[in-house]
Amino acid sequence: MHREKKHKGIAASQGISIGKAYLYARKQVNINTMNISDEEVKAEIVLLENSIEVSLKELSKIYNISVERIGEKNSKIFEAQIEIIKDKIFLDSVLNRIKTENRSAGFVFNDETEKLGQIFLKSENTYMHERYADIMDVKNRVIRNMKRDKLVSKVEENAIIFAHELTPADTILFSRRKVQGYATDTGGITSHTAIISRALRVPSVVGLKMISRQIASGDTVIVDGFEGVVIVNPTEQTIANYTKKQEEYKNHELLLVNVLHKPCETLDKKRVEITANIEFIEETEFLQSCGDCGIGLYRTEHLYMEKGDFPSIGEQIEDYTHISNITFPKKVTIRTYDLGGDKIYKDNNYKELNPYLGWRGIRMCLDKKDIFKEQLEALLISSVKKNIKIMLPMIASVDEVKETKKLLKEVKKDLDGKGVFYDKNISLGIMIEVPSAVLMAEELAKEVDFFSIGTNDLTQYILAVDRGNDFIANLYQQFHPAVIRALSKVVEAGHNHKIKVSICGEMASVPLAAPLLIGLGLDELSVLPSMFTEIKQTVRAIKYTEAKELVAELLTLPTEKLVREKLTDYFNKKIKPQII
Ligand code: PEP
Numbered sequence: 001m002h003r004e005k006k007h008k009g010i011a012a013s014q015g016i017s018i019g020k021a022y023l024y025a026r027k028q029v030n031i032n033t034m035n036i037s038d039e040e041v042k043a044e045i046v047l048l049e050n051s052i053e054v055s056l057k058e059l060s061k062i063y064n065i066s067v068e069r070i071g072e073k074n075s076k077i078f079e080a081q082i083e084i085i086k087d088k089i090f091l092d093s094v095l096n097r098i099k100t101e102n103r104s105a106g107f108v109f110n111d112e113t114e115k116l117g118q119i120f121l122k123s124e125n126t127y128m129h130e131r132y133a134d135i136m137d138v139k140n141r142v143i144r145n146m147k148r149d150k151l152v153s154k155v156e157e158n159a160i161i162f163a164h165e166l167t168p169a170d171t172i173l174f175s176r177r178k179v180q181g182y183a184t185d186t187g188g189i190t191s192h193t194a195i196i197s198r199a200l201r202v203p204s205v206v207g208l209k210m211i212s213r214q215i216a217s218g219d220t221v222i223v224d225g226f227e228g229v230v231i232v233n234p235t236e237q238t239i240a241n242y243t244k245k246q247e248e249y250k251n252h253e254l255l256l257v258n259v260l261h262k263p264c265e266t267l268d269k270k271r272v273e274i275t276a277n278i279e280f281i282e283e284t285e286f287l288q289s290c291g292d293c294g295i296g297l298y299r300t301e302h303l304y305m306e307k308g309d310f311p312s313i314g315e316q317i318e319d320y321t322h323i324s325n326i327t328f329p330k331k332v333t334i335r336t337y338d339l340g341g342d343k344i345y346k347d348n349n350y351k352e353l354n355p356y357l358g359w360r361g362i363r364m365c366l367d368k369k370d371i372f373k374e375q376l377e378a379l380l381i382s383s384v385k386k387n388i389k390i391m392l393p394m395i396a397s398v399d400e401v402k403e404t405k406k407l408l409k410e411v412k413k414d415l416d417g418k419g420v421f422y423d424k425n426i427s428l429g430i431m432i433e434v435p436s437a438v439l440m441a442e443e444l445a446k447e448v449d450f451f452s453i454g455t456n457d458l459t460q461y462i463l464a465v466d467r468g469n470d471f472i473a474n475l476y477q478q479f480h481p482a483v484i485r486a487l488s489k490v491v492e493a494g495h496n497h498k499i500k501v502s503i504c505g506e507m508a509s510v511p512l513a514a515p516l517l518i519g520l521g522l523d524e525l526s527v528l529p530s531m532f533t534e535i536k537q538t539v540r541a542i543k544y545t546e547a548k549e550l551v552a553e554l555l556t557l558p559t560e561k562l563v564r565e566k567l568t569d570y571f572n573k574k575i576k577p578q579i580i
């Protein structure tokens, strides 16, 4: 009987899952390095052939799932892996060595794939390094199959995924298998894996450091996405405790539904708009559970990710029109491509040492004008219902806004020339997520129709703390005095120029942050669909006049610890008692 063990990480997506672990890893398997007898050679050849066949079947299955979910181009990695094990010359040399050297199939296959891999590893080229990883993946799969280690190579339904690291593509791929939870060694609260798991409403814990080395597929595990804890081999008592917690959470969610059709306003009737952040079109099915709210942030990067390339104008029009239709009569704020940084952008000729400070968001769009204009055109063509707002990411200067406005004007002129109908007064807003934009907020406010604060990036840039690096996750302080002072400055600048200020960073989805954000005077909170009702209920429990006084005090405090303490104290005394 294994002993119960608790691992502490970072809570990335709320909820509790109890189930069986599935380890997504390159697992080391023992290989027989001894010489074998002539009689055994025959059996080893059969073993090799069988495991190749099984591996091929597995890979084609994974390839199909991948194509369905993220498109053909993004699935090339699996095609490449299939090619490796189908390579006749390679396989012949493995068979030959088994026979002539009297070695086990595992030993020779390992040796040959390592030799092949080294050729790629020696290369300076990143693409070649990726090929090395492909070869090692294939090696592990085939050798695992020789050991009939089924659990590791098969993606089980309803499993809780454990991995050293998950790319956004892994997360999407696994999501098809009714995944019940994610737990990873790496990642921070705003890494995209964390964001996607929240969007999928799947409990997850990231930044567990060594968990992938301390777990085996099939282990019973509990993922507590509230506390950021993973419990491996829980005792019956622990399972019973967590099952109770799970039930309570479900009941809590049911009770929250009560506020669904009540107005989004504070106790003293200050209206605050609450909208949803949408990253994938599938998430729009949650909109109904949010009382058919508007969308405060629609990320368009998924169009690129799914295709592995920029989508055509037709594909974009289809997507934007669809989102406009399902949100109507409420508004949808569509953000133009924010590729680069933590968001996948594959260009084998292009590598950056500091992608977060590099060619991302609006910078890339303004350099790829044809692609950017095509996106603006698609947005305008899709705006017939007049409920689309355009939002630009990563704005760092007034020039970027002016340049975009010039492009938008050109696109509008072209459409006018063609007699195409579109929303002539379409709103153009910007994300405030770079410190220079905070400092230039007064000037920027004169140029645009709205601001939306992206606290995920703003916090990382103000504090110089990588949002995805769990080693410094404790320094990523969302209530740091510098961050809240920046928020205050942006709201003030926006309101001075009579434009609305919203927040679409993860902070908007944190109930504890609600009194701060309301007191600061934010007009709109764009939250994760899974947090919608909870935030709404929290807002309805706040008195705006009181929150304003609280914020005036918070803005004088010198440390995040003090801000958090004051906020928690207020939350526990004034808000909690009103929330069921
Ligand atoms: C942000 O930076 O806060 C934001 C909402 O954008 P993203 O997380 O997509 O970078």
Ligand code: MG
Residues within 6 Å of the ligand: 393, 433, 454, 456, 457
């Ligand atoms: Mg951002």
